[in-house]
Amino acid sequence: MLDEVAAQAGAAHDEAGALALLEGWSDTDGKVAPLKTLQGLIWAGGYASGELHGHVYADVPPALEHWKARGVGRFISSSGSVAAQRDWFGHTAYGDPCPLLDGYFDLTTAGPKTSPESYDTIARELGHAPDGLLFVSDLDPELDAAAAAEWRTAAVRRADDEHAAVPGHPAISTLTELLSGT
Secondary structure (H helix, E strand, O other): OHHHHHHHHOOOOOHHHHHHHHHHHHHOOOOOHHHHHHHHHHHHHHHHHOOOOEOOOOOHHHHHHHHHHOOOOOEEEOOOOHHHHHHHHHOEOOEOOHHHOOEEEOOOOOOOOOOHHHHHHHHHHHOOOHHHOEEEEOOHHHHHHHHHOOOEEEEEOOOOOOOOOOOOOOEEOOHHHHOOOO
């Protein structure tokens, strides 16, 4: 972990210095790989003990099943590590939807979700033209980055969501709205 912190910070740190950096990144919700790796390691224990559960909405597993049955690829891109994503999705109130997913992307495999280059990387990895891919998110900067990389986008605005509408992105309240035509 010290090596990862040093690589991210651009300088070596002792344990106390690395801890201070990790705490600072955590306090600012930093989307940096060393922090996300550490969080994933910590959370893994909580998932294994049953103390933590990954949150997904009730419409997610049926939508994933629908797309899987039709041969539509289903991937997750998160600032959380791939291991943390697998733990999150592997421990939901609706069981384990991981078998319904084709793969995962994180900061180390794709880059930050606010960077158009990250979506270029994912499109290359998947072997698809960007305009044939759909990115769904509730965060404006991520949607803007995906659109800048020529992906189709959909802004999720759940009934309990406090976010405002996102100009330039069609809004949906559930994944069910995306199922027609697929």
